[in-house]
Amino acid sequence: MAPISTPAIVLHTFPYGESSKIVRLATREHGVLSAIAKGARRPKSRFGARIQLLSEGIAQLYIKQTRDLQTLAEFDVENQRVDLSHDVVRYASATAIAELVLRFSPEEPHPEIYQLLSALLDTLAEIETSRLAEVSLGAMWSIVGALGFAPAIDGCAVDGRAIGAGDADFSVADGGLVCATCARARETSRIGADDRAALRFLVQGGVASMIDDGTWSLSPKHAAAHRRLLSRFVRLHVAEGRELRALDFWEGLPWVATS
Numbered sequence: 314m315a316p317i318s319t320p321a322i323v324l325h326t327f328p329y330g331e332s333s334k335i336v337r338l339a340t341r342e343h344g345v346l347s348a349i350a351k352g353a354r355r356p357k358s359r360f361g362a363r364i365q366l367l368s369e370g371i372a373q374l375y376i377k378q379t380r381d382l383q384t385l386a387e388f389d390v391e392n393q394r395v396d397l398s399h400d401v402v403r404y405a406s407a408t409a410i411a412e413l414v415l416r417f418s419p420e421e422p423h424p425e426i427y428q429l430l431s432a433l434l435d436t437l438a439e440i441e442t443s444r445l446a447e448v449s450l451g452a453m454w455s456i457v458g459a460l461g462f463a464p465a466i467d468g469c470a471v472d473g474r475a476i477g478a479g480d481a482d483f484s485v486a487d488g489g490l491v492c493a494t495c496a497r498a499r500e501t502s503r504i505g506a507d508d509r510a511a512l513r514f515l516v517q518g519g520v521a522s523m524i525d526d527g528t529w530s531l532s533p534k535h536a537a538a539h540r541r542l543l544s545r546f547v548r549l550h551v552a553e554g555r556e557l558r559a560l561d562f563w564e565g566l567p568w569v570a571t572s
């Protein structure tokens with residue numbers, strides 16, 4: 314049997330047995346999968362040294378559909394993204410995104426999720442530090458949307474009714490903004506007009522338009538509020554209460570000190 318070859322990004326690794334590693338990979342052609350990298354932990358293994366978190370390259374895999382654990386035969390690194398590991402905020406943002414892709418990707422392959430992940434990791438590695446808070450939020454919302462969990466921000470999350478301009482109510486439980494009628498019977502967070510516009514930009518604008526519009530920014534206080542909102546939303550709708558360590562770390566960083 315010949316190995317298949319696919320672009321892949323390392324999402325997670327952990328030791329296995331005496332000398333091997335288990336690698337969780339996002340692949341473009343075969344979705345997210347687990348593979349054993351035999352001998353990758355031997356002291357002088359060049360193969361093992363290439364398998365670093367968030368690295369992207371061409372994976373040679375032996376895949377059997379009937380197995381949960383595939384075999385990684387080789388990994389040729391094309392983009393190691395070392396810049397991500399030199400800055401705790403970049404690294405936290407990238408690993409929080411990787412965690413979402415690892416835990417909540419659909420079973421079947423989705424090349425567009427792979428491409429988005431790859432582009433977001435590049436952006437997080439390259440964006441200037443002064444823009445990191447906004448871009449990190451935009452990147453997180455993009456991946457949440459790509460995984461199929463975008464919040465409702467155009468109409469009421471409960472009944473689809475239009476929501477008037479200005480301040481609005483966000484219901485994490487209902488998955489987005491809610492109209493005034495629905496808000497009365499619910500626990501909501503009041504969102505000011507500016508933060509509502511910011512949320513729309515973060516969720517719908519995409520990271521590219523955020524970078525194009527270099528003047529768009531959030532104050533540290535508002536950025537922190539947006540991170541809390543995103544975190545609550547992801548915990549309830551995407552993770553359904555399960556623990557997300559990288560997301561916890563991302564939310565809890567002392568962001569202000571880095572700006």
Ligand SMILES: [Zn+2]
Nearest residue numbers: 469472492495
């Ligand atoms: Zn409503």
